[in-house]
Amino acid sequence: MPLAALFLCGKCFPTIWARTAGIQAGPHSIPQPQALYLRPFVFAGPEARATPKEHSVHIEQASESELKAQLEALYARYDQLAERKLALDLTRGKPGSAQVSLSDALDGILDGDYRAADGTDVRNYGGLDGLPEARALFGALLGTTLEETLVGGNSSLTLMYQVIDFAMNEGLRGEDTAWALNDRVKFLCPVPGYDRHFSICEYMRIEMIPVRMLDSGPDMDEVERLVQADPSIKGIWCVPRFSNPCGTVYSDDTVERIAKLPQIAGDHFIVMWDNAYAVHTLYPDAPELASISELCRKHDTMDGVFQFGSTSKITFAGAGVAFIGSSERNLSTLKAHLAFQTIGPDKVNQLRHVRFLKDAEGIAAHMERHAALIRPRFEAVLDTLERELAGSGMGEWTAPRGGYFISFDTRPGLAREVVDLAGNIGVKLTPAGATFPYGKDEADRNIRLAPTFPSEADVQASADAFVLCVKLASVKQRLAEIAA
Known part of the structure; x- marks a missing residue:
């Protein structure tokens, strides 16, 4: 597997992240400033489409004045989203209506023939x-x-x-x-x-x-x-x-x-x-x-x-x-x-x-039709994460080749704040800690994203709002660290 096809996630793939970013392996590792140009290789498909922002600066390399200016801009954008009264939901891994419609032929397929292969009347x-x-x-x-x-x-x-x-x-x-x-x-x-x-x-x-x-x-x-x-x-x-x-x-x-x-x-x-x-x-x-x-x-x-x-x-x-x-x-x-x-x-x-x-073979063909529907939703989220957060030190995420979820790790101690920030502007996320027994993520990092159910437009809007909340929480935390 080529290196670029791997995703580097602190909790899910700590060894790969450490080997690539040059930091000590561990479930809660965060890339250090020297990792500025060693961003996660996030592929949403056979080829990466998102282009990271030019001159992105790792959060730990940014000056206090730069961070304060960024925080002011982030709050302005956050207030704008709050005024839109969004109602978006990325909480559960549910199939969308178009997906379940792929199986509408189930209704009436028996056409009055209720006999199994051995002659059993399945109605009994x-x-x-x-x-x-x-x-x-x-x-x-x-x-x-x-x-x-x-x-x-x-x-x-x-x-x-x-x-x-x-x-x-x-x-x-x-x-x-x-x-x-x-x-x-x-x-x-x-x-x-x-x-x-x-x-x-x-x-x-x-x-x-x-x-x-x-x-x-x-x-x-x-x-x-x-x-x-x-x-x-x-x-x-x-x-x-x-x-x-x-x-x-x-x-x-x-x-x-x-x-x-x-x-x-x-x-x-x-x-x-x-x-x-x-x-x-x-x-x-x-x-x-x-x-x-x-x-x-x-x-x-x-x-x-x-x-x-x-x-x-x-x-x-x-x-x-x-x-x-x-x-x-x-x-x-x-x-x-x-x-x-x-x-x-x-x-x-x-x-x-x-x-x-x-x-x-019938199952495989049917699942290809499912993939065609949900792949753009995954790619919308992954492209947004790559474009907005790659190399920033504000998070790590997985780029799955299947399944229903994307796993995102914030900087330590920020998952609950990010979920709360998103919820306050109308974007529902899986509760922070839900992916751990008793709801206790000791590092308070992991957030599960489920992009399959909403429309493509809502998925994109959710991804944009999510990234904004990640940036806002990360910059606030970094400024507090500098002040301390």
Whole structure:
């Protein structure tokens, strides 16, 4: 991979940033003045389009008088935006209306034919596993066999909750293995990460241990050290392809080391492999993800991994299909638990999805149409960040090749202020700290940007306002540092 295709993010990719900018590696590194002309290489596509502002000065090289003049100009612009009474929202990674419209053919696709391939009338009861053809279609995405795949309702988050709830209160290997029998239950949480994963743990009173993200995925040296030392650690959350929010794709070595974790940690440990963005590429050159199923078979650890996916960002976000892949043993035990909750999932919807998506090639073609819609939104944000902030020392950000988010790191201590400043002029951002367990980003740096849902015009307006707030907070902080 060429160097210019990499993004240098202090939290997500500290090693790459340090190697390029010539500073000490660390999760909270900020480029020093000598990094003035060593700006992050942010590529929004095969070629960089944004042109950084001429003669941009690193914030730590600017004089006090220059900063004061800049602050006055920034406040004037900020007041102008406040008068416009904006109503913009970059909080959640939702598909836009044009995206969900790509799947409108789902409505009526059965045309009165409700028979599955084996003759089953899908309008009737039964079938905890889901339709065989649906299991085959989505199992191919997970790398699991028919027997290793269960297709459920519309929400993969529900399936994740059910697995954690079952392991906690019933026990995956019998009642005596229930996690709740332990005094303490802990989970490893790569950060920045997905807030809804953290919410499940917090609700279940599972203690969360942050593990930093590297350019290759979770810091596996730290993960392995922790699970070897502490048997109360029962699992790890993973979003392995285009991670939320960094857009990281786990390296082959990381995937293999994760597949081996159950050997290190023991039978009580599970990997929660949330492959939410398995097919959500923005560019054809997006990195592929190694098959954890193949590696689990290699190391005999299929019992220790639960894979999850859904069509929520493929077809209809609220009316898609969710699926889970794991060992036959795990699914048999889980189905016994689910049988008390449901007779079976919505097989009509499963059949609709099979006939609409057809196969892996059909899914890939469909996702190319999604990419064509959201790629300009990502590029608008990334071009604005590059043009306005590159080389300024005011922030670092990721340039993902897929997924739904851009991760932005402010100077230490400014994320909450930036979010508040944006909110005060009508631009809603994901709350600062949301990408960390308990909402606590100790460095107060990370902000998740979600550009998919708003119109292209609103995305551009949001990016402009966001950059203004970053500059305003950064200049105020730097002036305070000088005064001190």
